[in-house]
Amino acid sequence: MALIVQKFGGTSVGTVDKIKAIAEKVQKFRSAGHQIVVVVSAMSGETNRLVALADEMQARPDAAEYDTIVSTGEQVTMALLSMALKERGCDARSFTGWQLGMHTDHSHAKARIKRIDETPIRTALDAGQVAVVAGFQGITDDNRISTLGRGGSDTTAVAIAAALKADECQIYTDVDGVYTTDPRVVDSARRMETITFEEMLELASLGSKVLQIRSVEFAGKYKVPLRVLHAFEDGPGTLITVEDHNQMESPVISGIAFNRDEAKVTLLGVPDVPGVAAAILAPVGDANIEVDMVVQNVGENNTTDFTFTVHKNDYERAMELLESVRVSLNARELRGDNAICKVSVxxxxxxSHAGVASTMFKTLASESINIQMISTSEIKISVVIEEKYLELATRALHSAFDLAAV
Incomplete structure (x- = not known):
């Protein structure tokens, strides 16, 4: 008998009929003798509807009340799935984040999990019930509902799997695994049988929408076997696991990721003195705006140019903050560009293989695509280019690194 945590996303539970189909799938696992915890998202479109309601009330909704509103979508799904399971003779018990004891910090809409009280779920499982959990949500120490950010149900599932030491955490989506790139952009994209936690973490952080980055972090940290599967089609999916050093024929490049949600901010002519980077980025960080790529040019005439990227949703706010910084630093000019994207290998x-960067750069040059920024790590290279070239760049790189399905 295995303990399995299963997570079903919004498209998988988008209608009553789909929820009934999910109930049948869960029931089969339970009938086979497995202990099952199911984590569910809100029905597709529901979170957007709730966000729109909040936006109608306040231009910038109160953070705590915002979380209270958007958390209700998952509660509807968990109750409907529990009903569907009971209708099929499969005993089930639903849990909100606070009933489960999913304790988080106070960063509303971006809360991080501090601890999980596994007792309520253990009690339900020991009683032979399927535990159906509302994903995406938790509770702060002062008893306010919190949410984990978009895609937070993935994190909920992996965190529960880690706490329970589950045999496997299965993430059911509308795709049948992790692909070498988005098959909607590249027809020849190939589903991978396995991928390492490290590679999946990079892909998730660089724009792959299959899994939320924090869920992969959790899985890698606690060595939770993680499998991505299609909700309504049979198949092995993709297993995300530790690096297998015995795979001698592993490809140099596993995948191509891209992110359209990038914007670039540049301060020109800032003083080339110690502490200028901190002076620029401190107010941005204080506003809870995440900075991605950073480039500071070589100083000339005691000044330099400083460029960084942020999420496109934070672009206008970042520009507002940087205008004040420009004045205080007596910088020459503030420029912004929200028509860029990031493409990564x-x-x-x-x-252990040289030449990846040169292949990437030559490929982009052959398509007359100009590189604006470059960022590297041990297992990835990212470039910022004009957004209009995103699909062309992705297809060209996918072909150059021979990632096509065979």
Missing amino acids: VGVGMR
Whole structure:
């Protein structure tokens, strides 16, 4: 008998009929003798509807009340799935985040999990019930509902799997695994049988929408076997696991990721003195705006140019903050560009193979695509380019690194 945590996303539970189909799938696992915890998202479109309601009330909704509103979508799904299971003779018990004891910090809409009280779920499982959990949500120490950010149900599932030491955490989506790139952009994209936690973490952080980055962090940290599967089609999916050093024929590059949600901010002519980077980025960080790529040019005439990227949703706010910084630093000019994107190549094979960067740059040059910024790590290379070239760049790189399905 295995203990399995299963997570079903919004499209998988988008209608009553789909929820009934999910109940049948869960029941089969339970009938086979497994202990099952199911984590569910809100029905597709529901969170957007709730966000729109909040936006109608306040231009910038109160953070705590915002979380209270948007958390209700998952509660509807968990109750409906529990009903569907009971209708099929499969005993089930639903849990909100606070009933479960999913304790988080106070960063509303971006809360981080501090601890999980596994007792309520253990009690339900020991009683032979399927535990159905509302994903995406938790409770702060002062008893306010919190949410984990978009895609937070993935994190809920992996965190529960880690706490319970589950045999496997299965993430059911509308795709049948992790692909070398988005098959909607590249027809020849190939589903991978396995991928390392490290590679998946990079892909998730660089724009792959299959899994939320924090869920992969959790899985890698606690070595939770993680499998991505299609909700309504049979198949092995993709297993995300530790690096297998015995795979001698592993490809140098595993996948191509891209992110359209990038914007670039540049301060020109800032003083080239110690502490200028901190002076620029401190107010941005204080506003809870995440900075991605950073480039500071070589100083000339005691000044330099400083460029960084942020999420496109934070672009206008970042520009507002940086205008004040420009004045205080007596910088020459503030420029912004929200028509950019980031394209990245990822692979653990880069550690032992040279030439990946040159292949990437030559490929983009052959398509007359100009590189604006470059960022590297041990297993990835990312470039910022004009957004209009995103699909062309992705297809060209996918072909150059021979990632097509065979």
